[in-house]
Amino acid sequence: MSMSSEGDRVGLDTPPPPSLRSGAPSLGTPGRASSPGGLARSHSGSGGSTSGSPVGRAASASERVETNTVVDERLLAEWCAEIEADPTRIRTRFPAAAREIGRTPGTSPEPGAERVEDVVRVRLLLALGRGLADDADSLSTELHDLYRFGDADERRAVLLGLGHLEDAIGDRAVDLLHDAMRTNDPRLVAAAMGTYAARLDPAAWRQGVLKCLFIGVPLRLVAGLDPADDPADDELRRMVADYAAERRAAGREVPADALSFLPAPTQTTRES
Amino acid sequence: MRIFDPHIHMSSRTTDDYEAMYASGVRALVEPAFWLGQPRTSVDSFVDYFDALVGWERFRASQFGIAHHCTIALNPKEANDPRCTPVLDLLPRYLAKDGVVAVGEVGFDSMTEDEEKAFSRQLELAREFALPAMVHTPHRDKLAGTRRTLDLVAAAGMEPGMVVVDHLNEVTVDVVDEAGAWMGFSIYPDTKMDPDRMVAILQRRGLDRVLVNSAADWGKSDPLRTRATGEAMLAAGFTEDDVDRVLWRNPVEFFGQSGRLLLDVPTADQGATFAGNSLLRGERG
Ligand SMILES: [Zn+2]
Numbered sequence: 001m002s003m004s005s006e007g008d009r010v011g012l013d014t015p016p017p018p019s020l021r022s023g024a025p026s027l028g029t030p031g032r033a034s035s036p037g038g039l040a041r042s043h044s045g046s047g048g049s050t051s052g053s054p055v056g057r058a059a060s061a062s063e064r065v066e067t068n069t070v071v072d073e074r075l076l077a078e079w080c081a082e083i084e085a086d087p088t089r090i091r092t093r094f095p096a097a098a099r100e101i102g103r104t105p106g107t108s109p110e111p112g113a114e115r116v117e118d119v120v121r122v123r124l125l126l127a128l129g130r131g132l133a134d135d136a137d138s139l140s141t142e143l144h145d146l147y148r149f150g151d152a153d154e155r156r157a158v159l160l161g162l163g164h165l166e167d168a169i170g171d172r173a174v175d176l177l178h179d180a181m182r183t184n185d186p187r188l189v190a191a192a193m194g195t196y197a198a199r200l201d202p203a204a205w206r207q208g209v210l211k212c213l214f215i216g217v218p219l220r221l222v223a224g225l226d227p228a229d230d231p232a233d234d235e236l237r238r239m240v241a242d243y244a245a246e247r248r249a250a251g252r253e254v255p256a257d258a259l260s261f262l263p264a265p266t267q268t269t270r271e272s
Numbered sequence: 273m274r275i276f277d278p279h280i281h282m283s284s285r286t287t288d289d290y291e292a293m294y295a296s297g298v299r300a301l302v303e304p305a306f307w308l309g310q311p312r313t314s315v316d317s318f319v320d321y322f323d324a325l326v327g328w329e330r331f332r333a334s335q336f337g338i339a340h341h342c343t344i345a346l347n348p349k350e351a352n353d354p355r356c357t358p359v360l361d362l363l364p365r366y367l368a369k370d371g372v373v374a375v376g377e378v379g380f381d382s383m384t385e386d387e388e389k390a391f392s393r394q395l396e397l398a399r400e401f402a403l404p405a406m407v408h409t410p411h412r413d414k415l416a417g418t419r420r421t422l423d424l425v426a427a428a429g430m431e432p433g434m435v436v437v438d439h440l441n442e443v444t445v446d447v448v449d450e451a452g453a454w455m456g457f458s459i460y461p462d463t464k465m466d467p468d469r470m471v472a473i474l475q476r477r478g479l480d481r482v483l484v485n486s487a488a489d490w491g492k493s494d495p496l497r498t499r500a501t502g503e504a505m506l507a508a509g510f511t512e513d514d515v516d517r518v519l520w521r522n523p524v525e526f527f528g529q530s531g532r533l534l535l536d537v538p539t540a541d542q543g544a545t546f547a548g549n550s551l552l553r554g555e556r557g
Pocket of ligand 1: 279
C-alpha cells in the first residue's frame with residue numbers, strides 16, 4: 001500500500017508517545033494506514049501504480065500537490081519542544097502539522113482508519129500537556145479552542161488525544177465528547193468513544209454505543225466495550241436488542257456488530 | 273472526462289448531486305465561502321459555516337469519491353454589516369488549514385467603502401498566508417467594478433497569477449486577461465455564461481488561465497454544466513487533451529499554488545466500494 005516502501009524510514013526509533021494505547025493510531029503500523037480498497041494510493045511514493053486513474057494522473061501533474069507520507073521526526077521534535085516552551089505555538093502548529101510533518105494520503109470517510117497525521121497531532125498535544133503541566137484550566141482552554149476552530153481532522157486528533165491527557169484534565173473536556181457525538185461524522189464519533197469516554201455518564205455512553213451502530217462505527221473501536229465480557233450492562237443490551245428488533249421488523253439486516261453484542265438466547269427469542 | 277469544478281456551493285446541494293457529479297466525471301471541487309441567500313447577523317454564524325466547509329462538507333464529498341476543498345473569506349455583501357466584519361480577525365485560524373486553497377470569495381457587491389476595506393484587508397491576508405485569491409465580479413456595474421478590482425489587486429502587491437476573477441463574460445474577459453490574472457467563467461443557466469458562448473471565448477483567446485465552473489448554489493443552477501461545456505468543446509473540434517486542460521489541469525495549476533490541495537481521494541474503481549458501503553444508505557439523517 002501507499003506507505004509500505006517508505007514505512008521503514010518513518011522515525012520509529014524515536015520513543016513513541018508515553019501512552020499511545022489501543023484505539024489511538026501508532027506510528028508503528030504504517031502499512032495499515034490504508035484500509036482495504038478504501039483509500040487512495042500515495043502519488044508521491046507510487047506514481048506508477050496510479051497511472052490510469054484520473055485522480056492519480058492529476059496529482060502527479062502538479063509538484064505542489066504533495067503529501068508527506070514520511071514523518072519528519074526532526075521537525076516534529078522541534079515543534080514539540082517549541083510548544084512545550086511556549087504552549088500558544090500550538091495554535092498555528094496544530095492545523096499545519098499534516099502538510100508540514102506527515103499525513104496519510106487521501107480523505108477517507110472510514111472511521112478508525114489509522115492515519116499518520118493523527119499520531120503527529122497527538123504528539124503535539126502531549127507536548128502541550130507537558131508545557132501546561134501545572135495549569136489544567138489553561139490546558140483545557142487550549143484544547144477547547146483547538147477543537148472549536150479545528151477542521152474535522154484536527155477535531156479528531158483532539159478527541160484521540162483526550163485519553164492521553166486524562167490525568168491532567170480530568171473531566172474538563174467531556175463536553176467535547178458530547179459535541180462530537182452530536183455530529184454524524186463516524187470518524188469523530190469513533191474518536192469520541194475512546195478511553196476518555198469512560199468519563200461520560202452511563203446514559204450518554206450507551207447512547208454513544210447505539211449511535212455507533214446506527215452510523216456504522218465498528219464497535220471494536222469503542223474503548224472498554226467487550227460484549228462477551230460485560231454481562232452487567234443490561235440496559236445497553238436491551239437497547240441493542242430493541243434496535244435489532246426494529247431492523248428485523250423493517251425487513252432490514254441487523255449489523256453483525258449488534259448480533260455479536262446480543263447473547264445467543266436473546267437472538268433466538270427475538271427470531272421465534 | 274475528469275473534471276475539477278473550481279467553484280460550486282455544495283452545502284446547498286443534495287447527495288443526488290454528488291452522485292450525478294461523480295458519474296459525469298467530477299473528482300474534485302472548490303467550495304468558496306459566500307453569502308447564504310439570507311444575511312448572517314453574527315460572527316458565530318460564520319464560524320459554524322466555516323466549520324461545515326472544512327468538516328462536514330468535506331466528509332460528505334469524500335463518501336462520493338470527490339475531493340472537497342474550500343476558500344475562506346468575508347464576502348462583499350456582508351462586509352457592509354458591522355455585526356459581521358469582526359470575522360476578519362478569525363480568518364487566520366482557517367487560512368492555516370489543509371484543503372483551504374484560497375482566500376475568497378472577495379470583491380465588490382455595491383462598491384462601498386466598507387467593501388473596499390474588507391477586500392484590501394483580505395488581499396493582505398492572502399499574501400501573508402501565501403494563498404491565491406478568488407475574486408468575484410459584481411452583478412451590477414460589472415466592467416467598472418472589474419477594473420476597480422484589478423486596481424486593488426495591483427495595489428496590494430499580489431501577483432496577478434495568484435488571482436482568479438470570476439463570473440466573467442464577453443464584456444469583462446479582456447481587461448482581466450490583459451492584467452495577467454486567471455479568468456473564471458460560471459456556466460449558469462439563464463445568466464452569466466452558457467457552454468456555447470464559453471466555447472466561442474476559448475476559440476477566440478485560447479485555453480491559458482481559464483477556469484470553467486458551474487457556480488451551482490441554492491439558485492436555479494446545474495452542477496453538471498462543467499461536463500456540458502466539455503462536450504460542447506469536443507463538438508466544436510477541441511481535443512480531449514484540450515478539455516482535460518480546461519476542466520482539470522488548469523484548476524489544479526491555479527489552486528496548486530496554495531500547496532494545500534487534497535487530491536488523493538479514492539480513484540474511480542474504488543468508487544464501487546463506496547457505493548456498496550452502508551454508510552451511504554441514509555442512516556445519517
Ligand atoms: Zn459563488
